[in-house]
Amino acid sequence: MNDLSQILEGFDVPAILVTADYQILATNTIYSDKFGSINLESNPKCFAVSHGYDKPCDLAGEDCPLLAAKSSGNKEKVLHIHQTPNGREHVDVEMIPIFDDEKQLKYFIELLRPVPLASGHANTRQLVGDSVAFKAVLANATRVAKSDVNVLLQGESGTGKEMIAHVIHLASDRAQQAMVTLECAGLSETLIESELFGHKKGAFTGAHNEKEGLVAQSDGGTLFLDEIGDVSLSTQVKLLRLIETKTYRRVGDTAIRTSNFRLICATNRDLSTMVERGEFRLDLLYRINVFPITIPPLRERSADIPGLIQHMLSLVGGDFHFTKGAVEYLKTYAFPGNIRELRNIVHRATILCETNIIDQKCLLAALDLGANRITNTTRTTLPSLKENELLYLETLRQQFGDDKEKMAAVAGISLRTLYRKLEQITKIS
Numbered sequence: 001m002n003d004l005s006q007i008l009e010g011f012d013v014p015a016i017l018v019t020a021d022y023q024i025l026a027t028n029t030i031y032s033d034k035f036g037s038i039n040l041e042s043n044p045k046c047f048a049v050s051h052g053y054d055k056p057c058d059l060a061g062e063d064c065p066l067l068a069a070k071s072s073g074n075k076e077k078v079l080h081i082h083q084t085p086n087g088r089e090h091v092d093v094e095m096i097p098i099f100d101d102e103k104q105l106k107y108f109i110e111l112l113r114p115v116p117l118a119s120g121h122a123n124t125r126q127l128v129g130d131s132v133a134f135k136a137v138l139a140n141a142t143r144v145a146k147s148d149v150n151v152l153l154q155g156e157s158g159t160g161k162e163m164i165a166h167v168i169h170l171a172s173d174r175a176q177q178a179m180v181t182l183e184c185a186g187l188s189e190t191l192i193e194s195e196l197f198g199h200k201k202g203a204f205t206g207a208h209n210e211k212e213g214l215v216a217q218s219d220g221g222t223l224f225l226d227e228i229g230d231v232s233l234s235t236q237v238k239l240l241r242l243i244e245t246k247t248y249r250r251v252g253d254t255a256i257r258t259s260n261f262r263l264i265c266a267t268n269r270d271l272s273t274m275v276e277r278g279e280f281r282l283d284l285l286y287r288i289n290v291f292p293i294t295i296p297p298l299r300e301r302s303a304d305i306p307g308l309i310q311h312m313l314s315l316v317g318g319d320f321h322f323t324k325g326a327v328e329y330l331k332t333y334a335f336p337g338n339i340r341e342l343r344n345i346v347h348r349a350t351i352l353c354e355t356n357i358i359d360q361k362c363l364l365a366a367l368d369l370g371a372n373r374i375t376n377t378t379r380t381t382l383p384s385l386k387e388n389e390l391l392y393l394e395t396l397r398q399q400f401g402d403d404k405e406k407m408a409a410v411a412g413i414s415l416r417t418l419y420r421k422l423e424q425i426t427k428i429s
């Protein structure tokens, strides 16, 4: 076995050697440093060590990469949540099958790559989520990280696009360099360009000094353009040139400079529709959308809600608990503001609640406080689906005012349907 276990030392990530019937035979040093050493004498099984299960993962409702690799005969990957000395960690697991001379499956090498930001103790930059949809997002983010391709993150406001951009950066070979962010929304063309490209002294009124732009600062690292859908058509042309050639000119300068950055863009807008309307360049969309990752809204991954509530409570501090009823209520709530909204609701509930137990009544007060116009009626039971829909649309209306197109886009319905539903609200209120 010693020879085989030596193979593991060649991997620069935590690695274990497992038999076809789940027994761990060896671990490498990186594994023991990261997850603690395993007593190999006790014939440990991988599902017991990583999950505390008494049966293989597939029988406990999880995907089993070992089983998948057994049946395909190829290497397989899956994103798992492991119990580790650091708590629950999202780990990208890769199983490499090893065959003997008779082509019989003998062992698996299991490589375990913890996902940056999704591990360890609660902090504001920690990613939380147990749902299949969220794990799929993390799996894609960690897998695309190692390549250098441009990534487009799509999702409603507050779904965690910026956090996922950080995961990609931190899991990439550029992690030691900076990730530089430009929030494009609300910036004029001139400002975006001088922020991105920098400017020469005297290039325009107020340019008292020479300035290095974000493109230069992201050399060797990652450039994150948030709300790329808000960039004007003429700036889009300059972005296209930058992305294609990795060269740029400072504002007011003729010298051509180069920068080696990895590009991640994010948007909560439907860029394909914008292309159809002539508001976004198709060639730019192709360039930035080499690898798209869509982050589903929170209402479509309600399995994440209990863990997120727990996480938000630990950030607030104190000894607060949500009752089962309150958690269930939030699982049916539409969350137009997604995780950012959940964070605010939890925070408000801890302030409003008179004890450390947050029940449905206290929760409704916290929700009502957020949705100014919706005054508290004596809602003691769960609202119907219809009521929830109306509540959601009302919240959207407060958020986006008269911008019906945006409301319809965020709600994922046609403009016509939106008008019909709004009419219903007016009749009810």
Ligand SMILES: Nc1ncnc2c1ncn2[C@@H]1O[C@H](COP(=O)(O)OP(=O)(O)OP(=O)(O)O)[C@@H](O)[C@H]1O
Binding pocket: 124, 125, 126, 127, 128, 129, 155, 156, 157, 158, 159, 160, 161, 162, 163, 164, 226, 266, 268, 308, 311, 339, 340, 343
């Ligand atoms: N999976 C997650 N676990 C814990 N917190 C999260 C998660 N996703 C997002 N958050 C938190 O929700 C808030 C919004 O996240 P973020 O800014 O990344 O969203 P966004 O999609 O980029 O929003 P916007 O489109 O408005 O820029 C942040 O406070 C972030 O810490």
